[in-house]
Amino acid sequence: MYKIGYLGPKGTFAYDAAIAYTNGATCELIEFPEISELIYGVDSGKVDKALVPIENALEGTVNITADMLVHEVNVKISGEVVLPIRHYLLARPGIELKDVKMVISHPQALAQCRKYLYNNLKGVEQRPTTSTAAAAREVSASESHWAAIANKKTSEIYGLKILSEDIQDHLANSTRFVVMSKSGSEPTGYDKTSIAFTVENSPGSLLAALKLFADKNINLTKIESRPMKTLLGQYLFLVDFEGHERDALISEVLENLSNNSKFFVFLGSYPKHKDANGG
Amino acid sequence: MYKIGYLGPKGTFAYDAAIAYTNGATCELIEFPEISELIYGVDSGKVDKALVPIENALEGTVNITADMLVHEVNVKISGEVVLPIRHYLLARPGIELKDVKMVISHPQALAQCRKYLYNNLKGVEQRPTTSTAAAAREVSASESHWAAIANKKTSEIYGLKILSEDIQDHLANSTRFVVMSKSGSEPTGYDKTSIAFTVENSPGSLLAALKLFADKNINLTKIESRPMKTLLGQYLFLVDFEGHERDALISEVLENLSNNSKFFVFLGSYPKHKDANGG
Numbered sequence: 323m324y325k326i327g328y329l330g331p332k333g334t335f336a337y338d339a340a341i342a343y344t345n346g347a348t349c350e351l352i353e354f355p356e357i358s359e360l361i362y363g364v365d366s367g368k369v370d371k372a373l374v375p376i377e378n379a380l381e382g383t384v385n386i387t388a389d390m391l392v393h394e395v396n397v398k399i400s401g402e403v404v405l406p407i408r409h410y411l412l413a414r415p416g417i418e419l420k421d422v423k424m425v426i427s428h429p430q431a432l433a434q435c436r437k438y439l440y441n442n443l444k445g446v447e448q449r450p451t452t453s454t455a456a457a458a459r460e461v462s463a464s465e466s467h468w469a470a471i472a473n474k475k476t477s478e479i480y481g482l483k484i485l486s487e488d489i490q491d492h493l494a495n496s497t498r499f500v501v502m503s504k505s506g507s508e509p510t511g512y513d514k515t516s517i518a519f520t521v522e523n524s525p526g527s528l529l530a531a532l533k534l535f536a537d538k539n540i541n542l543t544k545i546e547s548r549p550m551k552t553l554l555g556q557y558l559f560l561v562d563f564e565g566h567e568r569d570a571l572i573s574e575v576l577e578n579l580s581n582n583s584k585f586f587v588f589l590g591s592y593p594k595h596k597d598a599n600g601g
Numbered sequence: 602m603y604k605i606g607y608l609g610p611k612g613t614f615a616y617d618a619a620i621a622y623t624n625g626a627t628c629e630l631i632e633f634p635e636i637s638e639l640i641y642g643v644d645s646g647k648v649d650k651a652l653v654p655i656e657n658a659l660e661g662t663v664n665i666t667a668d669m670l671v672h673e674v675n676v677k678i679s680g681e682v683v684l685p686i687r688h689y690l691l692a693r694p695g696i697e698l699k700d701v702k703m704v705i706s707h708p709q710a711l712a713q714c715r716k717y718l719y720n721n722l723k724g725v726e727q728r729p730t731t732s733t734a735a736a737a738r739e740v741s742a743s744e745s746h747w748a749a750i751a752n753k754k755t756s757e758i759y760g761l762k763i764l765s766e767d768i769q770d771h772l773a774n775s776t777r778f779v780v781m782s783k784s785g786s787e788p789t790g791y792d793k794t795s796i797a798f799t800v801e802n803s804p805g806s807l808l809a810a811l812k813l814f815a816d817k818n819i820n821l822t823k824i825e826s827r828p829m830k831t832l833l834g835q836y837l838f839l840v841d842f843e844g845h846e847r848d849a850l851i852s853e854v855l856e857n858l859s860n861n862s863k864f865f866v867f868l869g870s871y872p873k874h875k876d877a878n879g880g
Contacts, residue, residue, distance in 0.1 A: 358719065379833040382664060382826075385712070404833060429708055429729065433664070440637065450708065450729045496833045526815035528824065529808065536805035543834060545807065546826045547661075554658040554683060554775045555822060 324349040327360050327369035333455035333476040339403045339499040340373045355452055357386050364502045365395040373403065377498040380434045380491055383546055387500070388560055392518045392587055393551070399516050399590030401501035409435055409490045412458055412482035413469040419485050422446060427457040427471035435471055438489040458482060498595070506567075507592045513566040514543065516589035519579060520550065520558045528559070531583070534575050540565060550585075558585060566591040603628040606639050606648035612734035612755040618682045618778040619652045634731055636665050643781045644674040652682065656777040659713045659770055662825055666779070667839060671797045671866055672830070678795050678869030680780030688714055688769045691737055691761040692748040698764050701725060706736040706750035714750055717768040737761060777874070785846075786871045792845040793822065795868035798858060799829065799837045807838070810862070813854050819844060829864075837864060845870040 326344060329336040330353025340351055352369055354360035364372045376387045391397070409431055413422065425432070425443060429450040432439070439448065451457040451470075458476035461468045469485060470476075477484055500516075507513075521527040535542055544562040565572040567588065580586040605623060608615040609632025619630055631648055633639035643651045655666045670676070688710055692701065704711070704722060708729040711718070718727065730736040736749035741759035748764060749755075756763055779795075786792075800806040814821055823841040844851040846867065859865040 358715070377828075377833070379828055380830050382828045385661060386715070436637070436665070492830050494832055498833060524820070526818075528821065529811045529815045532808045532811065536808045539805075541803070542807065544826070544836070547824055549656075549658055549661045551659050551771050553773055554656070554777060557823070 325352055325369040326350070327352045327354050327363050327372035329354060329357060329360055329375070329453050331453070331455050331459060333458065333473070333479045334453045335405055335407060335473060335497060336373055336375060336453070336499065337455070338473070338475075339405050342405065343373055343401065343403050343501060357384070358390065361387070361390045361395055361397070361502065364397045364504065367504070371400070371501050371503045373499045374502055375497050376500045378407070378430060378434065379494065379496045381430050383548070383560075384430065385548070388546070388548055389551075391502075391589055392548070392558065392560070397502045397504060398506040399500045399592050400503045400505070400507045401592045402514070402595045403499045403501070404595045405497055405499065407434070407490065407495040407497050408473065408488055409471050410474050410477060410484050411469050411486040411489055412472055412477050413461060413467075413485050415481070415483050417467055417469070417483070417485070421467045422469045422485070423467040424449060425469050425471065426451050426460060428452070428454050431471045434491060434495060435489045437491045438486070442486070455479075501592070506590045509566040509568050509591070510593045512594050512596075513564070513591050514562055514594045515565055515567055515572060515591040516560070516562045517576070517579070518558050518560050518587040518589060519583040520585040521583065531559075531579060534578055535563060538571050538575055540572070540575065604631055604648040605629070606631045606633050606642050606651035608633060608636060608639055608654070608732050610732065610734045610738060612737065612752070612758045613732045614684055614686060614752060614776060615652055615654060615732070615778065616734070617752070617754075618684050621684065622652055622680065622682050622780060636663070637669065640666070640669045640674055640676070640781065643676045643783065646783070650679070650780050650782045652778045653781055654776050655779045657686070657709060657713065658773065658775045660709050662827070662839075663709070664827070667825070667827055668830075670781075670868055671827070671837065671839070676781045676783060677785040678779045678871050679782045679784070679786045680871045681793070681874045682778045682780070683874045684776055684778065686713070686769065686774040686776050687752065687767055688750050689753050689756060689763050690748050690765040690768055691751055691756050692740060692746075692764050694760070694762050696746055696748070696762070696764070700746045701748045701764070702746040703728060704748050704750065705730050705739060707731070707733050710750045713770060713774060714768045716770045717765070721765070734758070780871070785869045788845040788847050788870070789872045791873050792843070792870050793841055793873045794844055794846055794851060794870040795839070795841050796855065796858070797837050797839050797866040797868060798862040799864040800862065810838075810858060813857055814842060817850050817854055819851070819854065843873075
C-alpha cells in the first residue's frame with residue numbers, strides 16, 4: 323500500500339495536511355518524530371511521499387525543510403497543501419490561565435503566538451517540543467501546571483481543556499506544506515515550479531536572473547534568500563513561479579538560468595494548491 | 602554613563618560582540634534575558650544602544666530581530682559587528698560523550714550543529730534555552746547528565762569540560778550583530794544602508810525595484826524576503842546595500858523607491874564592519 327509520512331504524533335497540523343492531501347484514498351499514514359527523519363524517509367524510500375511544512379504566513383520559511391531540499395537529499399516537490407492555522411492554549415482540566423507555570427509547543431507555534439504570550443504569560447517559561455501535538459500529549463501526561471499550544475482537535479485527542487482560542491498573532495495565519503517524493507508531477511495546466519540558484523556578487527546580477535522571468539511575463543510567487551552555508555554574505559535564492567518545467571517557455575528560462583548560475587537546483591513542478599472553493 | 606544592552610548572561614556570543622564594539626570605551630553593559638526585551642529596551646530608552654544578532658552564516662536571518670525592527674519598534678541600525686562563531690559541546694567534569702542524556706542550547710546553536718548531533722548524539726533529547734551561555738550555566742548547576750552547546754569561554758566561566766570542539770556544521774561560521782539605537786550614524790565614507798519595502802504582486806515588480814539600484818551601480822549586499830504577516834504569499838523585502846542615506850545617489854534611489862512602494866521602512870545607514878585586518 324502507498325505510504326505517506328507526516329510529522330507526528332496524530333493531531334499535528336501536518337496530520338491534517340496529510341488527511342487533506344489523500345482526500346479519502348487508501349494509503350498508510352506513517353508518523354515521524356522529526357522533520358529531518360521525515361525527509362530522509364522519502365529520500366531512502368521508507369515512504370512514497372511526505373507532507374512537510376515549508377512556509378508559514380507569520381514566521382516565514384521553515385529553514386530545515388528548505389535547506390535539506392537544496393543541500394542534502396535528492397527528492398522532488400510533487401504537490402502542495404495550504405492549511406489555515408489556528409492555535410489554542412490547552413491545559414489539564416482544573417488548571418486556569420493564572421496557574422500556568424510553563425508553556426510548551428513547537429518553536430514555530432511559540433513564535434506565531436509571541437505577542438499573546440508576552441501580553442498574557444509574561445515571564446512564564448517556554449519550552450519547545452518536536453510538534454504541537456507532542457506538546458498536547460506531554461501536557462496531558464504531566465502532573466505539572468503546564469499548557470500546550472496546539473490545534474483544537476488535540477484537546478479532544480488528549481483530553482485537555484481550552485484556556486484561550488485563536489491566540490496566533492494575526493488571525494489570517496496559514497502554513498504551506500509541500501509533498502515530497504522521489505519524482506515530480508505531470509503537467510496539469512495549473513502548476514508551479516520551485517528552483518534554487520546563486521548569482522554573482524555584483525550589482526545587477528540578481529536583476530539579470532529575474533529579468534529572464536519578467537521578459538517572458540512569468541509571475542514569481544515567491545523569492546526567498548537563504549545562506550549558502552559557506553561564508554556570511556553568500557546567498558542562494560529560492561524562487562517559486564507559475565508554470566511547469568515541460569512548458570516550452572519555462573524550460574527555455576530554466577536552461578538559460580542554469581547555464582548562467584554556478585549553482586542551480588531544480589526542486590520540482592507540481593499542481594498549485596486549490597482551496598475548498600476551487601480557487 | 603553610556604548603557605549598552607546585550608543578550609545575556611555573561612559569556613554569550615552577544616557579550617563578545619558588545620566587548621568588541623565598545624573596544625575599551627567606558628560604558629555600562631546591561632544584560633537582557635531575551636531578544637524581544639533587549640529591543641524594547643532600546644525603544645523605551647532603558648539603554649542607549651543594543652547589540653542584537655540579525656544573521657548567521659549557516660541559519661540565516663534571526664526572524665525576531667528582523668520582524669521587530671520592521672513592524673514593532675522605532676529604532677535605527679547604527680552599526681554592525683561580525684563575529685566568527687565556534688561551538689563547543691560542554692558538560693560537568695566526569696561526564697563523557699556516551700553519558701549525555703540531553704543537549705541544551707539556543708535554538709540557533711542547536712540548528713548550526715544539526716549534523717554533528719545527528720551523527721554523534723542521535724536520539725538524544727534536545728532542549729532549547731534563551732542563550733548559549735544560559736545553557737552552559739544551567740548544565741553547571743544541574744545534577745543531570747546534560748551537555749550544553751556554547752562558546753569556549755563559557756567552559757571557564759561555568760567550570761565545564763569540553764567534550765567536542767568546533768562542532769558547527771561548517772567551519773566558516775559567523776554571526777552578524779547590528780547595533781540598535783534611537784538614531785542613526787553619521788557618514789564615514791565606508792557605510793551600508795538597510796531598508797524594507799514591498800512590491801506589487803505582478804511579473805517584473807521586484808525587477809523594477811532592483812533596477813533602481815542596478816542603474817546607479819549600487820551593490821546590494823543582501824536581499825531577503827520575510828512574510829508581511831497578513832496573508833500567505835505577501836512578502837516584504839529586506840535589502841542591504843553599500844552607501845549612506847546622505848549620499849546624493851542613495852537619497853535619490855530611496856526617495857524613488859519609497860514613492861513607488863506601498864510599504865517602505867528606512868532601517869538605518871551605518872559604518873560597515875571592519876575585521877581585525879581592517880578589511
